Amino acid sequence: MxxxxxxxxxxxxxxxxxxxxxxxxxxxxxxxxxxxxxxxxxxxxxxxxxxxxxxxxxxxxxxxxxxxxxxxxxxxxxxxxxxxxxxxxxxxxxxxxxxxxxxxxxxxxxxxxxxxxxxxxxxxxxxxxxxxxxxxxxxxxxxxxxxxxxxxxxxxxxxxxxxxxxxxxxxxxxxxxxxxxxxxxxxxxxxxHPPAGEPWLAGVTDPAVTVALDAMHTRPETAWTVAGLARLAAVSRAGLAARFRRSVGQPPLRYLARWRLALARDLLGDPTLTLDAIAARVGYSSGFALSTAFSREYGHSPRAHRRRMAAPVDPVGAGQRPPATNTQNG
Structure with a gap:
């Protein structure tokens, strides 16, 4: 996916x-x-x-x-x-x-x-x-x-x-x-307008890269390596690395790290999930390991991000029937 x-x-x-x-x-x-x-x-x-x-x-x-x-x-x-x-x-x-x-x-x-x-x-x-x-x-x-x-x-x-x-x-x-x-x-x-930094958005036509992306997206908890992804795609390790960079714009494991952290960032919106549980879902060995990577990527800790997501929102226009032009709806 x-x-x-x-x-x-x-x-x-x-x-x-x-x-x-x-x-x-x-x-x-x-x-x-x-x-x-x-x-x-x-x-x-x-x-x-x-x-x-x-x-x-x-x-x-x-x-x-x-x-x-x-x-x-x-x-x-x-x-x-x-x-x-x-x-x-x-x-x-x-x-x-x-x-x-x-x-x-x-x-x-x-x-x-x-x-x-x-x-x-x-x-x-x-x-x-x-x-x-x-x-x-x-x-x-x-x-x-x-x-x-x-x-x-x-x-x-x-x-x-x-x-x-x-x-x-x-x-x-x-x-x-x-x-x-x-x-x-x-x-x-x-x-x-194929984006230079994310060429995959225009469509990935390389079947080996498609297999690797699908594996990372659907099973982020797996301890993927470039060699393991290459075996899954039935190509050489060097071949997958080169083809992935050409199609996606970055190395496979860098992309995987970004994907895992993005998933973790969204999962932090669920207050019932502990940091260790989120870490297990997205492929980190512990909540501590996830917290270290998360802080390096986003400049703040998972705990700080969770507090920010839980902060009350000023209910502007609360109680009014939504009339506006471009906005949100449930």
Whole structure:
């Protein structure tokens, strides 16, 4: 299983939020919700995404992946001053801080200044990708644009239709559709822009490397060596090492160490697991050995990371019905 598959098998992917935003010009919205990754698909009209040093004009059929948690701006091409701001907790306010969620709410999953506006955009976002997910999201630019026609329009159309109705199990259906569109968008972007540091994201075509990656991803607790992985892949040790570096961008055991620590970092979110139990799951001989490697990689101890994850979150907008544009949902 590759990190892209692992990202969307991760429990935190279930927190994806989705809605249909319908707008009439002039409109601009400041987004500061802190989401890890946001998907935007233009259904009709146009919109401009301003994140980082470049503005991106999107047209019908275009899909954009916006990497958080930094704030960004979305609006029509006029550059009109913002009429709304989205904050953590889905708190929707005017630029001067007045509540706006009632005025712009068009139902459970529709939002905007005009329900029949000519600009319509599907918005979906992941509150947190997790450390494993960041193997993927950290490779993306501030905004990764996939032009119309590069991915199958079917899942986007299904997502659009599902957002316009209500029914049993809808949140599960939306989660799966969001995952499919996001995965397809990442695949298409990586194929057109192979990341130099993580070439595997564009797809690993070397069968020996695929075998080695699958072994490390699915059995991280195994005491893998390059020789052992090579035997599994039926190639020489030197051959696997060279092919792995060429396909993945780093030596096999360095990649394995990063993978194990990313898994451990996510597992620290489960308060029922001891450090020794986590160490056993990800291939370290003891909690002490894991703690040493973890501190070297991340600059703080597992205990400090666990305290940070358990810290209470300021419930901004608590008690309000989620109305906003790109944020999270359960």
């Amino acid at each position: 590759d990190p892209l598959s692992q990202l969307f098998a991760h429990p935190r992917a279930e927190r994806a939020f989705s809605l249909l935003m319908t707008m009439r010009s002039p409109w601009t919205v400041d987004i500061a919700d802190g989401s890890a990754l946001t998907l935007m698909a233009v259904i009709r009209g146009r919109c401009r995404v301003a994140a980082g040093p470049v503005d991106h004009d999107l047209r019908p059929g275009d899909v954009a992946l916006i990497r958080g948690p930094r704030p960004y701006r979305v609006g029509d091409p006029t550059g009109h001053p913002p009429l709304a701001r989205i904050e953590p907790g889905q708190r929707c306010i005017t630029p001067d801080g007045r509540p706006l969620h009632v005025a712009f709410a068009r139902g459970l999953r529709r939002w905007g200044n005009d329900p029949d506006g000519p600009d319509a955009v599907v918005v979906a976002s992941y509150a947190e990708a997790g450390s494993v997910g960041r193997f993927v999201t950290d490779v993306l630019p501030d905004v990764a644009v996939v032009p119309a026609g590069r991915i199958d329009a079917g899942p986007v159309d299904l997502l659009h239709r599902e957002l316009q109705r209500d029914g049993l199990g809808q949140s599960v259906v939306l989660d799966r559709l969001i995952d499919v569109v996001t995965i397809e968008a990442i695949r298409a972007w990586a194929a057109d």
